[in-house]
Amino acid sequence: xxxxxxxxxxxxxxxxxxxxxxxxxxxxxxxxxxxxxxxxxxxxxxxxxxxxxxxxxxxxxxxxxxxxxxxxxxxxxxxxxxxxxxxxxxxxxxxxxxxxxxxxxxxxxxxxxxxxxxxxxxxxxxxxxxxxxxxxxxxxxxxxxxxxxxxxxxxxxxxxxxxxxxxxxxxxxxxxxxxxxxxxxxxxxxxxxxxxxxxxxxxxxxxxxxxxxxxxxxxxxxxxxxxxxxxxxxxxxxxxxxxxxxxxxxxxxxxxxxxxxxxxxxxxxxxxxxxxxxxxxxxxxxxxxxxxxxxxxxxxxxxxxxxxxxx
Amino acid sequence: xxxxxxxxxxxxxxxxxxxxxxxxxxxxxxxxxxxxxxxxxxxxxxxxxxxxxxxxxxxxxxxxxxxxxxxxxxxxxxxxxxxxxxxxxxxxxxxxxxxxxxxxxxxxxxxxxxxxxxxxxxxxxxxxxxxxxxxxxxxxxxxxxxxxxxxxxxxxxxxxxxxxxxxxxxxxxxxxxxxxxxxxxxxxxxxxxxxxxxxxxxxxxxxxxxxxxxxxxxxxxxxxxxxxxxxxxxxxxxxxxxxxxxxxxxxxxxxxxxxxxxxxxxxxxxxxxxxxxxxxxxxxxxxxxxxxxxxxxxxxxxxxxxxxxxxxxxxxxxxxxxxxxxxxxxxxxxxxxxxxxx
Numbered sequence: 341x342x343x344x345x346x347x348x349x350x351x352x353x354x355x356x357x358x359x360x361x362x363x364x365x366x367x368x369x370x371x372x373x374x375x376x377x378x379x380x381x382x383x384x385x386x387x388x389x390x391x392x393x394x395x396x397x398x399x400x401x402x403x404x405x406x407x408x409x410x411x412x413x414x415x416x417x418x419x420x421x422x423x424x425x426x427x428x429x430x431x432x433x434x435x436x437x438x439x440x441x442x443x444x445x446x447x448x449x450x451x452x453x454x455x456x457x458x459x460x461x462x463x464x465x466x467x468x469x470x471x472x473x474x475x476x477x478x479x480x481x482x483x484x485x486x487x488x489x490x491x492x493x494x495x496x497x498x499x500x501x502x503x504x505x506x507x508x509x510x511x512x513x514x515x516x517x518x519x520x521x522x523x524x525x526x527x528x529x530x531x532x533x534x535x536x537x538x539x540x541x542x543x544x545x546x547x548x549x550x551x552x553x554x555x556x557x558x559x560x561x562x563x564x565x566x567x568x569x570x571x572x573x574x575x576x577x578x579x580x581x582x583x584x585x586x587x588x589x590x591x592x593x594x595x596x597x598x599x600x601x602x603x604x605x606x607x608x609x610x611x612x613x614x615x616x617x618x619x620x621x622x623x624x625x626x627x628x629x630x631x632x633x634x635x636x637x638x639x640x641x642x643x644x645x646x647x648x649x650x651x
Numbered sequence: 652x653x654x655x656x657x658x659x660x661x662x663x664x665x666x667x668x669x670x671x672x673x674x675x676x677x678x679x680x681x682x683x684x685x686x687x688x689x690x691x692x693x694x695x696x697x698x699x700x701x702x703x704x705x706x707x708x709x710x711x712x713x714x715x716x717x718x719x720x721x722x723x724x725x726x727x728x729x730x731x732x733x734x735x736x737x738x739x740x741x742x743x744x745x746x747x748x749x750x751x752x753x754x755x756x757x758x759x760x761x762x763x764x765x766x767x768x769x770x771x772x773x774x775x776x777x778x779x780x781x782x783x784x785x786x787x788x789x790x791x792x793x794x795x796x797x798x799x800x801x802x803x804x805x806x807x808x809x810x811x812x813x814x815x816x817x818x819x820x821x822x823x824x825x826x827x828x829x830x831x832x833x834x835x836x837x838x839x840x841x842x843x844x845x846x847x848x849x850x851x852x853x854x855x856x857x858x859x860x861x862x863x864x865x866x867x868x869x870x871x872x873x874x875x876x877x878x879x880x881x882x883x884x885x886x887x888x889x890x891x892x893x894x895x896x897x898x899x900x901x902x903x904x905x906x907x908x909x910x911x912x913x914x915x916x917x918x919x920x921x922x923x924x925x926x927x928x929x930x931x932x933x934x935x936x937x938x939x940x941x942x943x944x945x946x947x948x949x950x951x952x953x954x955x956x957x958x959x960x961x962x963x964x965x966x967x968x969x970x971x972x973x974x975x976x977x978x979x980x981x982x983x984x985x986x987x988x989x990x991x992x993x
Contacts, residue, residue, distance in 0.1 A: 388846070389815075500927075500931065529871070529912050531698075533925045534929075536917070536925075537927055555845060557845070558874075558917040561917065561919045561921075562917040562922060586919070598849075599846035599848070600874075601849065601852075601877065602878070603901055603916055603918070606876075606877035606878075606897050606898050607880075607897035607898035610878065611849055
């Protein structure tokens, strides 16, 4: 079995301040996971702000250098400072999808121009006909077409269409892996589902693997094959999506699940979170721990010999 | 009606736009009729650009050009201070602000002055309406902060020294310190992490119950409404298209748009395919004729394209604006315990 992505014991420290007041922040601590090249999957990284999920994504894209450990994509080390040729080669396989579709597009530029510049960069033989064919093929995959998009400006399209176009741009070089950092606009419920459904169809119909980064457990449950939960830079639980979210084991995972607003009791006004879970998640975040295997395929962080609130 | 604290009748507020001599109106609020009772939480939901924020601006008496109140009335029945915002002058509005009517704005970081300590911000907001100075004022504020589970030390802090959740609690503190009878909350928890969001919502709900204030709670997030609101109103393209008791809105929606909003919520423990609604909200400068939802509506018939449906009562407290409301069925089973009688 060959691996598409192999994250090996990666850490990232950011240091701020000068000589006198140097401080360092551990953004990611010894993170490791792998994705197989044969089985396309949606792998979700869940975490709150400050959990290190975005830093990890930036390291996978080569935009940030790990302080320790290494990241391999198709057995080759990710190197943000490699030459143009090998960088292009890497970007043809790993593509990002940006957060806010309204900000990702230049309002003064037609959308097809944006797609075209990506096509020109990645296609081996950039003549007009191949470029248009590649653009149209990518747009078809997201449920749009060049005829629909051609010549239009961002303000002439809806948020959903724009986000689809942004994903289509990422699909032009036929990447094996998409890295989607909060790709789903939270503002519109119906739009949210159309993007999430699209990610699903990319996996099922086109064999694209997706790293989906979010703080929303409900959409994560809906589309993930596997997921991992990060707390302050550490992976506290990783495994099959449904198993982990149905019965989270680590106190922090349980806390996140308890924070989800349920609609099953609409109108009942149940908003309390068990203070014990909050306290347990908080204390354990400062205690060293290591990941342990469980029978259902997940790995959970266990914390030393001190009394474990997870019980 | 004596127990209504707010009554909005046929409210129209348009943006008057003028680009290069090209005059047009954006009908952000176009004929809204609704009322809010004393002590209830009324949730307002809608997509972005549905007009819900413009509506709240009108209710908060924060109308600035190019937004203009075209017609209708916004009557608040405050104890000893009945007021109609459509006819009130700046003096009347000044008299009710913070004391009777307060406003929790979106984005706590942009509301709090970054170069003023929290204590000074409290003075700016509340010293005059409370008519307290010095020691007495400080004691009052500290007692109030205690209720919000904030230590007195936050008064010495600058906004950037506090976490997002604490800042949001401070803005709730500012909005509630004068014990207003009516609170407008516009997306007060949107930028927060899930766990913090739930805590802040609980706090807001608790303090609202304790003071007996009425609240209009605006958010796009239906799962927040499910847990906070007593009644929910759905705004689409400048119109109120449905309102009803929270439970009924989730278990038995009577407008196809509401049915869609509710159905598109994913849930842990359920992987059934969720439908997505195609299209986008109409351009409010040129709204479609008839029912404004008809271009996206799965139930639309010829009549919907010609005539706009009125908001009619379908059961106690439940009103909807749809010609075919009796045919609207919930699109997915939402795990509700089914005890609602239809």
